[in-house]
Amino acid sequence: MTPQMLRLIPVVAIAATLIAPPAHAITGSRSAPGDAIARSLVTVVGVGGRVCTGTLIAPTIVLTAAHCIAAGAANRVVDYSTKPPTLITPRRIATHPQYSTQAMASHRATPDIALLQLASPMAGKSTSPLGAPRVPIVPGARFTITGIGISSPGASDVGTVRAAGLVATGKPGTLQVRLVDPLTNNKSAGMGGCTGDSGAPALEDQNGRSVIVGVVSWSTGPDNSAGCGGLTGVTPFTLYREWIVTTARGWGAGL
Secondary structure, X not given: OOOEEOOEOOHHHHHHHHHOOOOEOOOOOOEOOOHHHHHHEEEEEEHXXXXXXXXXXXXXXXXXXXXXXXXXXXXXXXXOOOOXXXXXXXXXXXXXXXXXXXXHHOOOOOOOOEEEEOOOOOOOOOOOOEOOOOOOOOOOOEEEEEEOOOOOOOOOOOOOEEEEEEEEEOOXXXXXXXXXXXXXXOOOOOOOOOOOOOOOEEEEEEOOEEEEEEEEEEEOOHHHOOOOOOEEEEEEOOOOHHHHHHXXXXXXXXX
């Protein structure tokens, strides 16, 4: 398998995200996120053309993937409520203390989770509830991912909010879950995370509401090739929800 981190987009694509706010489209997927979920998504940008998805889990707390976070002060969140859009510098950033860039680079499971604290709430935004997946996670368990990534490898349409209904495959565990489009089953190109979807929320329906239970970390193309549309790797919150809550509360956020 050649899983790839979904983080790099040419710098010109960052400029494109600043021209217009994300549209709630379904191009490239067969389902659309609900309005509340869509309003909780934000665009996270960093050095070297990195574009990722983040989710507001509190009015000033953004959840994303650790591999999206650059060292130093290069990380920004796009605010589309202004004209032109502005880049917000986070007040604080934290990656899970057990996250390993070496493990990520060698395709081993690691707590690929990070939080950013904003100085104030973003206009027009809402939050999504934080949870943990039902355990044990079994093959066939249903999840939805929503992100602002591109619709297909090589596309330049980053910034559009999309959703994909996927199911767990393989041997799901507490460190990593592999999701697949049930209609293509990794045999041909289907739905899944693509470039720009790193940090996107993986949601599970629990008691009638969508709850964030993990973040998108990597993808493959069909039949485990390089690219998108095959497998989507998710870091579940089974072991990590407590760290997220403790960190956010330490920053004064109510979770």
